[in-house]
Amino acid sequence: MSGPVLSVRGLRKTYRRGLKRVEAVKGISFDIQPGTVTGFLGANGAGKTTTIKCLLNLAFPDAGEIRYFGRPELTSEAKQKIGFLPERPYFYEYLTGAEFLRFYGELSTGLKKRVLDERIEKLLKRVGLGHAKDRQLRGYSKGMLQRVGIAQTLIHEPEFIILDEPKTGLDPDGRYEVAEIIRETAKSGTAVFFSSHLLPDAELLCDRLVILKLGDLIYEGTTEKFLDRAESGVSIVVRRPGDEPEVRTAPDHAAAQAVIDEARKSGREIVEVRTQRLSLEEAFVRVAFDKKEGGAP
Amino acid sequence: MIRPVWIIAKNTYREIIRDRVLYGIVVFALLLIGMSVALGELSFTEQARISANFGFTGIQLSACILAVFAGSSLVSKEIEKQTILTLLARPITRAQFLVGKFTGLSLVILTIMAGLAAVLAVLVAALDLPINGAFAVALYGIVLEALILLGLALLFGSFARPMMTVTFTAALFLIGHWVGTLRFFTEKSESGVFKVIASFLTRVVPDLERFNWRTAPVYQIPVPAHEVLATTVYAAGWIVCLVAATVLVFRKRDFV
Secondary structure: OOOOOEEEEEEEEEEEEOOEEEEEEEEEEEEEOOOOEEEEEOOOOOOHHHHHHHHOOOOOOOEEEEEEOOEOOOOHHHHOOEEEEOOOOOOOOOOEHHHHHHHHHHHHOOOOHHHHHHHHHHHHHHOOOHHHOOOEHHHOOHHHHHHHHHHHHHOOOOOEEEEEOOOOOOOHHHHHHHHHHHHHHHHOOOEEEEEEOOHHHHHHHOOEEEEEEOOEEEEEEEHHHHHHHOOOEEEEEEEOOOOOOEEEEEOOHHHHHHHHHHHHHOOOEEEEEEEEOOOHHHHHHHHHHOHHHOOOO | OHHHHHHHHHHHHHHHHOOHHHHHHHHHHHHHHHHHHHHHOOOOOOHHHHHHHHHHHHHHHHHHHHHHHHHHOOOHHHHHOOHHHHHHOOOOOHHHHHHHHHHHHHHHHHHHHHHHHHHHHHHHHHOOOOOOHHHHHHHHHHHHHHHHHHHHHHHHHOOOOHHHHHHHHHHHHHHHHOHHHHHHHHHHOOOHHHHHHHHHHHHHOOOHHHHOOOHHHHHOOOOOHHHHHHHHHHHHHHHHHHHHHHHHHHHOOOOO
């Protein structure tokens, strides 16, 4: 298909907390394209989980339109194409890994038992749990639970998966493994939409970003463009013949040109000109705390 | 339509059968049935009847306890542990989820009842009481009562905490067994307020004494088929209404 797998327009959700009404999501709009990895970023309380719940009809929005694969309703056919891993998932601990995947597989597919069993076997090996398939989930570690959780999102070979904080609480090995699974899944053509506050991981994985701040959308676009927006300036290394190099900085390219012209006039040679780029984490902090940059581009 | 219900029911069945709490209830029931033999010994002439009566009561209590306690956490546990999020994101409706949960626990009740009935049947046979249609009808009445209680627990459990659900359902269990008495006093009472409250209760609370056929096998009183049929329709009506009400409550609930 060519259109977006998910299209959100003007999504708004308000909760009642005691007597107070809390506007968790304030009319956000974004699209998820097929085969892309989109990071859904924002601080705690930004409205990421609420948005995800609205996408899956686990909470009902007050306003807005959500289209799945071009259609306006989350029908059973649409759900068959979607996989979902919630934040801090608790699974049926009395089931073994294989039983757990069979349960979700049966719910989502009409596959014959033999075909489903083969798929379970393959998937458990892919997430590194082939050895634990007959062990009850109560005996799984946190990382193993997260991996079997990801396996349940993939059991029906969906076109679109939504992962809510899939790396939270994992050690570096676990985070790496989850990142690898996300990368492989995207490579196979599945669109991945994952929320995270672990920005270095998002920087490595995501083609696109959707960033929320207190329920408002503050950025939707490519990761590259977001990082470009957050350039921190230009550093210029100059040297007078026979002397040690000196580092000069300029806030933008125009100012950098002036520094270069001035250095040449004074007989210095230009050794290096480098645009200083922020990491996603630095860029995120800058955008999230800079009110002037608020609002979708 | 039916397939997702059956898958959820199978999983619910497996969940409860693998829960150790269930075996506590089974042991409790076996103790009650065992005690019925000892109690029967207290009477010289009525030993068989006392034992059988107490045995049926033991099965009824166990089935009702199972329906109320397991039913009260049937939905709330899924919400509390957030397993409902991954389930409802699958191609199933909320109604299918609820009917599946109800069916799963109903199957557990039937399984436990079948086991306990077999134990009671051995006891009844040992006491020279016949095992006939009345014996089966008495057990059938217990099943219908347990399913109505399960429907009530499912409804309350869809919006209240488990302890509140148990309290509400247990209260309705008690009132449900007094509906006949309440109806009698409503007719006799001269207090207008009492009449209003009591007649309201007799209409909105299921009459659980209708399912009490436990004396039939004990005293060998046949239960007419039309009575069994009418009571079945009465129970089915209540169950359908309770599950439908639960679906309505649950339909637009946000899982936050």
